Amino acid sequence: MIYIYRGKSGRLFSDLTYADVLKAHKRISSYIEQSPLKYSHSLSAANDCELFLKEEHTSRTGSYKERGALNKLLTLSESERGQGVVCSSAGNHAQAVSFHSTRLNINAVIVMPSTTPFVKVKATESFGAKVVLHGSGFAEAYQKAVDIAEAENRVFVHAFNDRDVVAGQGTVALELLKQNAYLDSVVVPVGGGGLIAGMALVLKHVNPRIKLYGVESKEMSGMRASVDAGKVTKVGRQQTICDGIAIETVGEIPFKIINELIDDIVVVNEDEVAASVLTLLEKEKTVVEGSGATPLAAIIYGHLKVKGQQVAAICTGSNIDMSVLSRIIERGLVRSGRIARLAVTIKDSPGELAKVLSLISQTRANVRDVEHERAFLLASVQQTQPILTIETRGYDHIEEIMALLRASGYEDVKLSTPRS
Known part of the structure; x- marks a missing residue:
């Protein structure tokens, strides 16, 4: 007998089942190694929970996308x-299809937006597929891939709106329960919805008490909008460091599952994600892309109530452009108070700036940059306002610096960076 899920509404909503995920696991298990589930001592202590990281980013192509x-x-x-396959993707799905098509001796064409970073294009090509660059965004690349599928009679491999892909992604949950059967909550990044939908089929079948949460970028939260509307809802494309989950229109297939089985979907902002990427780099010595850091951001910044729980955060990928990573690190340092900008009004006379710098050095902060503001300063013409970019140990250190400057007679001291 095939088990058909009945969700919150009591209605039949999907013919995809736990059994389909089991079949997928049997198919792919000889090709894909189980990803680690790592307990984080530092992150657990910092967030008052038992936090486990499911390290999907350690796969051969750097993401969970291989499974589907x-x-x-x-x-x-x-x-x-024999007909060959085609897909559209700007990153992880492209590399997954390229790698496994080559392993299976299937001819593959990957359509990527012309704006795709060069390093991702080369990585996809290195796995053996032909790459076609087309359009300025995913929508145009997707349409080009559809056109190629029709013109060349190729099989289209959708990144998330496909039954077999969803079932494949769900194998993450099978591994997770094998590694820790006592989880209270699981937190998953959400883009098109394939991963969390597949995982829901497993988690809610085996242990319905496990809370399953999705996390989206505030810049593009299509699944949150769709769940709120009760139907798939397109959102406008925005720039985001969570490019792996930047989807305008979520999948119909995963949406039906998500709408019935997921406990909640929360959104995180760009600064929270940047700080979480930095946290993983510093605390766990691992590089995770913005999308993959969204679950940790949701936990750290209080979007989910998981105090005292055993929680698994799914780190979905590590395919990040190094120039983007450097910018994310900078934003993360700002968010955590390790880089700050102070505006200090001083007398416009020789030696005055040196006094300020000397005071700052006493606190063992490092001054990275100094800019002067004179023309647009709303103060006496005998005054100037240096804007100092400094490296600190955190917000307490910043407060110490500002207090010392004010106690030394520099009363107009402002922190010009946002506080976390």
Whole structure:
């Protein structure tokens, strides 16, 4: 007998089942290694919970996307394999399809937006697929891939709106429960919805008491908007460091599952994500892309109530452009108070700036940059306002510096960076 889920509404909502995920796991298990589930002592202590990191970013292509792509490819008939496949993606799905198509001797074409970072294009090509650059965004690349599928009679491998892909992604949850059967909550990044939908089929079947939370970027929260509207709802494309989950229109297939089985979907902002990428780099010595850091951001910044719980955060990918990573690190340092900008009004006379710098050095802060403001300063013409970019130990250190400056006669001292 095939088990059909009944969700919150009591209605039948999906013919995808736990059994489909089990079949997917049987197909792909000889090709894909189980990803680690790592207990984080430092993050657990900092967030008053037992926090585990499911390290999907350690896979061969750097993301969980291998699971769904491989399962889809393995379900193709010999005839379909001979036709070849095509997909559209700006990153993780592209590399997953390229890598496993080559392993299975299937000809693959990957359509990527022309704006895709060069390093991701080369990585996709290095796995063996042909890359076609087209359009300025995902929508145009997607349409080009559809056109190629029709013109060349190729099988289209969708990144998330596909039954076999969703079932493949759900194998993350099978591993997770095998590694820790006592979890209270699981937190998952949400883009098109394939991963969390597949995981929901497993978690809510095996242990319905486990809370399953999705996390989106505030800049593009299509699943949150869709759940609120009760139907798939398109959102406008925005720039975000969470490019791996920057989806304008979520999948119909995963949406039906998510709308019935997920406990909540929360959104996090860019600064929270940047700080979380930095936290993982510093505390766990691991590089995770913005999308993969969203679960940790939701936990650290209080968007989810998980105090005292055993919680798993799914770190979905590590494919990040180094120039983007450097900017994320800078933003993370600002968010955590390790880089700050102070505006100090002083007399415009020789030696005055040196006095300020000397005071700052007494606190063992490092001055990285100095800018002068004269023309637009709303103060006496005998005054100037140096804007100092400084490296500190955190917000307490910043307060110490500001207090010392004020006690030394510099009363107009302002912190010009946002406080966390």
